[in-house]
Amino acid sequence: MSAELIAVIAVIVVAMVFDYTNGFHDAANAIATSVSTRALTPRAALLIAAIGNFIGAHFGAKVATTVGGGLVTLPTGLASLGVVFAGVLGAIAWNLLTWYFGIPSSSSHALFGGLVGATLFAAGGQVQWANIGQKVLVPMVVSPLVGFILGALVMFLLLWAIKGLAVLARPPMPVAVEARVPVAVGVGAGPAGPAEPISPAPGVATMPALRRGFGSRVRERLHHIVQPGPLNRFFRWAQAFSATAMAVGHGMQDAAKTMGIVVLALYTGGIQDSTTEIPEWVYYTSATVLAVGTYAGGWRVIRTLGRRIIHLGPPEGFAAETVASSVLYYNALVLGAPISTTHTITSAIMGVGATKKLSAVRWGVAGNILLAWILTFPGAAAIAVVAYILVRPLF
Secondary structure, three states: OOHHHHHHHHHHHOOOOOOHHHHHHHHHHHHHHHOOOOOOOHHHHOOOHHHHHHHHOOOHEEEEHHHHHEEEOOOHHHHHHHHHHHHHHHHHHHHHHHOOOOOOOOOHHHEEEEEEEEHHOOOOOEHHHHHHHHHHHHHHHHHHHHHHHHHHHHHHHHHHHHHHHHOOOOOOOOOOOOOOOOEEEEOOOOOOOOOOOOOOOOOOOOOOHHHHHHHHHHHHHHHHHHHHHHHHHHHHHHHHHHHHHHHHHHHHHHHHHHHHHEEEEEEEEOOOOOOOOOOOOHHHHHHHHHHHHHHHHHHHHHHHHHOOOOOHHHHHHHHHHHHHHHHHHHHHHHOOOOOOOHHHHHHHHEEEEEEHHHHHHOOOHHHHHHHHHHHHHHHHHHHHHHHHHHHHHHH
C-alpha cells in the first residue's frame, strides 16, 4: 500500500469523524424547536433528522463542489493531504469545544477556518481569498440577517392571520327588527291605533334566522380553531413537516461539506482527476455517518436553541423552521453556497421572538452565540495550525 493511499484513507477517516461530530453537534439545528415545543418526542425528532439528513445529502452536489475546489489551493504531493488532515482536525476540535459548552456554533465555518489555517502555514499552499469572501464570509453575514428578517415577517403574517380568524369568529351585534301594522281603534274609519308585530306562521323560519344558523356554525368553528389548545395542536402537527424540511436542508449543506473534503482528498491523492466528480459511495458514506451522528443527539445545544434564546411555542417553532429550511434550500440548490445551518435557524428564532417584544429574546445568550460565531473561523484556524505543525512530519 503506497504512502499516498494511506494518507488518503487517513483523511477520509478523519473527515467521517468530523461528519459524525457535525451530526450530533448540529442535530439541534433541525430538531431543537420541535422538541422544545413538544411537537415531537426527542427520539422521534432525532430519527426524522437522521432520515432527513440522509436524503438531503444526495442533493448537495453544488455545495460539495464549492468546498472541494473553490476555497484553497493546496501544495503538491503528500503535503496537501497533511493540510486537509490538519484542517479537519481543527474543525473537529472546535466542534467538541463548543458542544461541551452548549454553544450552537457553525460546523461549516469551523471546517473552512481549519482549512484556511492549515493552508496558510503550508509551503506552497494558497488561500483563494476572493472565493472565501464571496462564498463564505458574505453568506456568513447575510444569511443570519435574512433569517432574522424573514423570521419576523413570517411570524407577523401568522399572527395577522390568526387575529383575522379571531375577528371573524366574533358573533355579530344583535339587531331587533320587527314588522308592525297599524290597528284601528274601532270599526270603520278613524285614527289608527298603536302598531302590533306580525308573528310568522308556525314552523316558518324567517330569513335572518336562516342566515344566523349557517353563520353561527361557521363562527363556532372558527372560534374553536383560534383557541390556544387547538391552535397549538395544529402547529405541532405542522412542525413535523417543517422539522423534516429543516433536516433535509441540513443534509444538503453539512453532508455536502464532508463530501467536498473526501473529493478533495481523492483528487490530491491522485485517485481521481476531477474535483467536481462525486463517486456514489461518497454520497452514501457521508450521508450514513451524518445520520448516525445526528441520532446520537446533541442535547446541550438543543437546550440552548430551544429554551435559552426564547421560550418557543408551536407557532413560533413552525415559523422559524419554515424560514430556515427555505434559506438552506435556496443556497444549496440555486447558489451552491455553503452557508451555516446554525446561523440560519438561530437568527430565525431570534426574528420570531422579536415579534413578541424585543425583551422576549434573551440578548445575553444571543450575544454569547454571536461571539462564538465570530470566533469560530479564527479559532478553528488556530487549532488547525497547531495540528498541522504536529502532523507535518507524517506527511
